[in-house]
Amino acid sequence: MDSSVSIDLQPCDGGKVGPGASAPPYSTYPYTGPAQGFPVQQPPRDFVLWSLFNTIFCNVCCLGFMALVFSFKARDRKVLGDADGAGSYGKTAKCLNITVLVLSLLAVVLIIILFATGAVAVSKVAQHENQYRNNYGFNYGN
Structure with a gap:
């Protein structure tokens, strides 16, 4: 950061600074950031990229689209300078994204479980059919 602050050190009455010494009219000090002890307030987050990902890939019950809408509202509020409104919309977008x-992860796990149990069930049915065919001598192709 290359900004500086200028401070006028001349007394208001135009006199000299100190006995017999003259000071330059301005002194320049480098800006080092906010004073210590004062926290820097971060702008509220809007979660647009996360909402966009959820809208494209994980749009369960259109909740991903709703998260995207609230993310855009948070971004609009942030641009207008309304930090409270942006924070509120951002929190809503975050909750919807979560x-x-x-829900998407649960759906994927459920589908994997259903396919796994379905595959086991199909293999058992095929095994019983082969066993039945071998025991009773049915030949479907001959």
Whole structure:
């Protein structure tokens, strides 16, 4: 950061600074950032990229699209300078994104479980059919 602050050190009455010494009219000090002890307030987050990902890939019950809408509202509020409104919309978008992600992961796990149990069930049916055919001598192709 290359900014500086200028401070006028001349007394208001135009006199000299100190006995017999003259000071330059301005002194320049480098800006080092906010004073210590004062926290820097971060702008509220809008989660647009996460919402866009959820809208494209994990749009369970259109909640990903709703998260995207709230993310855009948060970004608009941030641009207008309304930090409270942006924070509120950002929190809503974050909650919707978390909900969409959890529901999508549960759906994927459920599908994997259903396919795994379905494959086991199909293999058992095929095994019983082969066993039945071998025991009773049915030949479907001959």
